[in-house]
Amino acid sequence: MQYEKLAIPDVVLMTPQVFGDERGFFMETFRHSEFEEHCGDYAFVQDNHSKSARGILRGLHYQYQQPQGKLVRVTRGEVFDVAVDMRKSSPTFGQWVGVMLSEQNKQMLWVPPGFAHGFYVTSEEAEFQYKCTDYYAPGDEIALRWNDPTLNIQWPLVSNQPPQLSSKDQQGLSFIDAPCFR
Template sequence: MKVEPTALPGVLLITPRVFGDDRGFFLESWNAKAFADAGLDLEFVQDNHSRSGQGVLRGLHYQLSNPQGKLVRVTQGSVFDVAVDLRRSSPHFGQWVGVELSDTNKAMLWVPPGFGHGFVVTSASADFQYKCTTFYEPADEHCIRWNDPTIGIDWPLDTAPLVSAKDATGTLLADAAVFA
């Protein structure tokens, strides 16, 4: 696999080796030894899978007391995936990075603890799968508004996205509880 840094230290773009022929393809989406050899010695406790239609935007989500690292990928369709540095002590606090994840490029993004995460579906629909380093705790979930002008994410949108009520009323970064 190929591991590439992004503009935000710690957030990594991971491209697996894909073996394909006229029958289809094979890839390893997770191999603990290969990831550890690449410097990502991770233990995952939960796998999640969501399906969303075009224009659905989810995020920006994070858990503060029980922060999750997430290894995210798309198995059908495409999304624009975003990580935002929410560590106040970081020189990159409030900065974001976005990448396309799709069933075509088969890329994955490692979003470490301390970052907010979100995505918008750019295809007719998308199946989004992710592994988490800690369990989801609803009482600990926080949401920063997807269109916070301080962060200024350049979402690839032609029309207003479809967001949940929770995401529509997310907190602005200036008012949010964030990491030290």
């Protein structure tokens, strides 16, 4: 596995070594000892799997009282995945990083606790899987506005059309009004 720290160094892009031939492929997707060395000592307690169609944007979400770290990957299709630093004490507070994750590149992204996270589907469909360091707590989830002008995230919108959002995401908070971590 290759580990690459991004413009926000706590967010890490992971690229597995893929062994393939005419029968298919094999890859290791997680090894705790290496993850701990490159990303920190975290334990995962919940795995999730979602399916979405082209043009759907999920996020930007985070839990405030029970922050979650997320190790995310796409097993079908392609998404633009985004992490926003919500930690006031961080030198990258209020900054974001985004990467394309796909079934072709097989890359994974480590989004530590203290970040808002979201993704936008660029392929016809996408299946998105992720491991979490804390349990989902629906009453604790906060949604940031996907198009917040302070963040100015450069989403690769299909045909420059607005994304399809859940009602929760349509009512997302502005960055300046959202609770932040210390």
